[in-house]
Structures are given as C-alpha cells and as structure tokens.
Amino acid sequence: MTTLFVRHEVSDYATWRKTYDAFDQVQKANGVTAQAVYRATDNPNDITVTHEFATLEAAQAFGKLEELKTAMRNGGVLGTPTVWFANKT
Template identity: 65%
Template structure:
C-alpha cells in the first residue's frame, strides 16, 4: 500500500474544498483506494491530504494527471505543495 501526503496552504478552505470534492470521480477512476483531508488546528487554510494506492506506480501516475494539476491551479493553492510518498511497513 502506497500513501501520498500533500501539504499546502490554500487561500480559502471552503473554495478549495469544493474543487477537491469535484475530483472524486477522477480519484476513483485513477486508483485512489481511500483519501482523507486534514486541517491544521492553528490555521484552517493549512491543509494536508492523503491518498492511498495499491502501488507506487499508481500513485505517481495519479500525481501526473492534468485534471489534478488544473484543480490545484484553480483551487487557490498558495506556493508549492510539499509532497511525499510512503509505503506501509
């Protein structure tokens, strides 16, 4: 199992969340097994998202999708996100 963590700041959580929720079908069609969204306790616009995949290859392919890149541009993300992949030990 591969998990992708993405942490970024957004300009407006509610607006970002609408864009994120609009990607559910893209997630399902591209190997996302489960997902979760977390907000910092100190800053609701500091968001960490996790997506689980069966393989690292599926995770990497998902991260290259143009639909995902487009959503990140229109979702109000500020700066470059921090992204890392982990394998369940």
C-alpha cells in the same frame, strides 16, 4: 499499499473543499482507494491530504495528472505543495 501525502496552503478552505470534492470521480478512476483531509489546528488553510493506492507507480502517475494540477490551481492552492510517498508497514 502506497500513500501519497500532499501538504499545501490554500487561499480559502471552503473554495478549495468544493473543488476537492468535485474531483472525487477522477481520484477513483485513477486508482485512489482511500483518502483523507486534515487541517492544521493553527491555520485552517494549511491542508494535508492523503491518498492511498495499490502501488507506488499508481500514486506517482496520479501526482502527474494534468487534471490534478488544474484542479489545484482552480481550488486556490498557494505556492508549491510538499509531496511525499510512504508505505504502511
């Protein structure tokens, strides 16, 4: 199992969350088996999201989706996200 971690700042959490929640079916259709959202305690617009996948290849393909990039723009993501992949041991 591979986990995709994405950390980014958003302009408004409520707006971002509506966009994120509306993206649920796209996540499932592209191999997301579990997900979680975390907000920094000192900045509620500093978001870390995790998505779990069966394989690294599936996680990498999801990260390249044009629909994902569009949703991130529409949700008010600021700047370039920090992205990394990890395997649970």
